[in-house]
Amino acid sequence: MIELKGVTKQYKGNIAVVSNINITIENGMFGLLGPNGAGKSTLLRMLATLQKPTTGTICVNGMTMENDAHRIRGVIGYLPQTFQAQPLMTGREFLDYVALMKGISHTAARKRMVEEMLEEVNLTAKSKDKVKTYSGGMRQRLGIAQAMIGDPSVLIVDEPTAGLDPEERVRFRNLLNRFSSNRIVLLSTHIVADIETSCDQLAVLNQGELQYVGHPDGLAAHAEGKVWQVKVSDEQFVHIQPDELVSAKRLDRGVLCRIVSVKKPAYVEAIAVTPSLEDGYLALLGGAK
């Protein structure tokens, strides 16, 4: 279990970029959602023991950051937002090196673990090639593998699907889901679809502040009665407020729009529709005018 109490981070001379966070995270997939600059990476870096909170306490499986940072590091796997692997090592050598650094000294066990991880992230065929020859998506998959190796009880992944193609993205979500069955997987993203189907709990961070914590259904409910579907002409379409428009699908004649707004749009044929998680997120962040 992870417990954050009053966690605040303030860089010198600046306002707090993470402000008074109080959350308890249990086993399972936990999504951290927020726009660019919300403070997600800062919060995850503090959880990964790479930065200290200015005030507040972080407790992981009963260990506190102040007293047990070294032991906490031993139970955490972390994929930072910008992941760099040794370019002159092969993928297999790199994972072997990471496993050794994590204290897996038994050679046969380490070798088996590395092969399993390569298979999991679909890199077996490239495992003898140097990392410098990998595509962005392959490097990202290697990053995911290095975070998972050693069987951490807490896996922290910061925007892990950036650079993955759609097939890999789905594969990756399934992998995290399986991994989270008896441990904590903390996944930060600004892509709602990444957490829609997999997280039982999520938090929304905006400008350093926690705006929502709970089940995805509760977030979707924020847009209840505020989501509208309407078919408009091309002339009407240009008058729709861009910050209210969730999606627009061009039809043979006109455009089918999904709008998040407190007030029913002024078109007779506008119908209220069931909100999705994305609608709820947009309504929460935009304050659905």
Ligand SMILES: Nc1ncnc2c1ncn2[C@@H]1O[C@H](COP(=O)(O)OP(=O)(O)OP(=O)(O)O)[C@@H](O)[C@H]1O
């Ligand atoms: N070392 C630093 N010194 C000063 N300000 C910083 C530092 N690191 C981050 N910030 C600021 O803290 C705020 C939060 O940044 P952070 O990277 O945590 O957000 P994020 O939610 O992860 O954003 P993104 O989705 O764009 O990665 C931003 O305004 C950023 O400019």
